[in-house]
Amino acid sequence: MGLKIVKFESQSEEQVKGIQLSVVLVYMFVASIIASCIALYTINNVSNKYNSMIDSMNDYVMARDNIESLQKASDHLTNQVRQFVITEDTAYIYAYFDELHSGHREKAVKGLSEIFPDDDAYMSLLQALNESNSLAEQEMYAMKLIINSKNLKVEGIPELDRVELSDTDSALNSLAAVNLANDMVFGSKYSESKSMIIAQVNETSEHIKKLAADKQKESTEDLNKALSLQTVGVVILISIIALSFMIMYFSVIRQLKEYILCIKSQSKLPESGMFEFRYLARTYNNMFDRNLRNHNKLVYKAEHDALTKLLNRAAFNSLKRELVKYHGSITLILIDIDKFKEINDNYGHESGDQALMLVASSLKKSFRENDYVIRYGGDEFIIIMLDTNENDRHMVSHKIAEINRHIKRDQDYSVGYDISLSVGIAFSENGYTDELFAHADKALYHVKHNGRGGCMNYEDI
Numbered sequence: 001m002g003l004k005i006v007k008f009e010s011q012s013e014e015q016v017k018g019i020q021l022s023v024v025l026v027y028m029f030v031a032s033i034i035a036s037c038i039a040l041y042t043i044n045n046v047s048n049k050y051n052s053m054i055d056s057m058n059d060y061v062m063a064r065d066n067i068e069s070l071q072k073a074s075d076h077l078t079n080q081v082r083q084f085v086i087t088e089d090t091a092y093i094y095a096y097f098d099e100l101h102s103g104h105r106e107k108a109v110k111g112l113s114e115i116f117p118d119d120d121a122y123m124s125l126l127q128a129l130n131e132s133n134s135l136a137e138q139e140m141y142a143m144k145l146i147i148n149s150k151n152l153k154v155e156g157i158p159e160l161d162r163v164e165l166s167d168t169d170s171a172l173n174s175l176a177a178v179n180l181a182n183d184m185v186f187g188s189k190y191s192e193s194k195s196m197i198i199a200q201v202n203e204t205s206e207h208i209k210k211l212a213a214d215k216q217k218e219s220t221e222d223l224n225k226a227l228s229l230q231t232v233g234v235v236i237l238i239s240i241i242a243l244s245f246m247i248m249y250f251s252v253i254r255q256l257k258e259y260i261l262c263i264k265s266q267s268k269l270p271e272s273g274m275f276e277f278r279y280l281a282r283t284y285n286n287m288f289d290r291n292l293r294n295h296n297k298l299v300y301k302a303e304h305d306a307l308t309k310l311l312n313r314a315a316f317n318s319l320k321r322e323l324v325k326y327h328g329s330i331t332l333i334l335i336d337i338d339k340f341k342e343i344n345d346n347y348g349h350e351s352g353d354q355a356l357m358l359v360a361s362s363l364k365k366s367f368r369e370n371d372y373v374i375r376y377g378g379d380e381f382i383i384i385m386l387d388t389n390e391n392d393r394h395m396v397s398h399k400i401a402e403i404n405r406h407i408k409r410d411q412d413y414s415v416g417y418d419i420s421l422s423v424g425i426a427f428s429e430n431g432y433t434d435e436l437f438a439h440a441d442k443a444l445y446h447v448k449h450n451g452r453g454g455c456m457n458y459e460d461i
Contacts, residue, residue, distance in 0.1 A: 035240040042233035049226040053219035060212035070108040081139040121207045128200035142181040149177035305375040308360035323432035333383040334424045334440040338452040340379035400455040422447040423455035
């Protein structure tokens with residue numbers, strides 16, 4: 001399969017040449033599949049070797065923790081029994097048996113057996129547990145001596161209840177019993193047993209370290225081999241990606257970047273490059289012209305009132321969002337046609353429409369070109385004036401009075417009913433706020449409830 005040069009007759013009957021993009025994509029797809037397979041294989045291989053190394057480290061950590069747990073539990077038992085012998089405080093007895101019943105030592109040996117089931121390390125730690133259990137029997141005997149000699153009250157410990165003192169030890173006086181108990185937990189024989197436990201634990205620990213080191217070395221070598229293989233795979237993958245990128249850049253991306261700039265700037269696409277791009281550009285440009293015409297029509301309809309041709313409520317909402325960011329002075333004017341419902345009810349909606357158009361025309365003529373004149377809804381209008389100064393504000397009331405006189409004098413239809421406007425005005429020195437609208441609305445309310453046909457500044461209420 002080779003690259004194909006294709007031709008087609010355009011609408012202007014020009015012959016256009018270009019590389020077929022579909023063929024380029026097929027080549028790139030095949031190369032990507034090959035590169036992906038190589039990458040997946042090397043990544044999976046490295047992952048397996050790495051996990052093996054981590055597993056060996058975890059085994060060592062768990063084994064070390066189990067060894068330390070047995071040593072710690074054994075030392076805790078020794079500490080509690082010695083504290084009891086010295087202080088004769090039964091709280092140490094309960095703490096001793098809490099530890100004994102917790103099973104920390106047994107769990108440590110079981111945990112090591114799960115990691116190294118057939119290894120000398122497990123057997124060595126098991127011997128340490130057996131020696132610790134033998135010491136526990138000796139420790140309970142010492143406790144029993146002091147409990148009996150001091151008549152201490154200890155309940156709920158069946159192990160102590162099962163300990164039976166010899167006749168000789170039962171006959172000892174208090175001092176002799178205490179001395180014997182001290183010798184049993186502080187004497188040389190006891191210390192030898194503790195040293196034996198420590199030696200067995202240390203032996204287990206050293207053996208585990210050696211096993212872990214050997215396994216770590218083996219896992220590291222395997223991982224290094226896998227990483228070397230992965231390096232080869234990555235080099236191949238990068239080479240394929242680089243080649244694919246060069247092909248795509250010189251044949252596709254450069255053209256796409258030019259098209260993106262045109263789309264961002266909302267301009268037409270140049271008809272150049274490969275076959276597909278020329279066809280795409282011609283199609284896009286035709287749609288661009290059609291959509292632009294439709295868009296302009298839709299925007300105008302969406303933002304303008306069909307009857308009065310003024311901006312509508314939707315346009316006001318959009319404008320309001322922009323004016324919140326505006327930090328200059330604003331004058332907001334709310335306008336309401338007085339008794340508009342009566343015009344519709346008594347003279348028909350056509351007369352109402354004429355009244356709306358007359359008011360809209362008067363407002364548009366009376367205010368500046370850069371002022372926003374809006375039909376807010378029904379018989380309500382809004383005017384927004386930007387960058388107003390003190391003189392402009394005083395002129396607003398005069399303008400409204402002139403408009404009221406104009407629409408009464410120049411009505412070109414005979415309905416037998418005067419039209420007048422009620423107006424509320426509010427000012428802001430720092431852009432639009434909802435409070436500004438509320439102030440204008442309050443001023444309008446004041447006018448409508450005080451005779452209508454006039455205007456009021458919120459500041460004058």
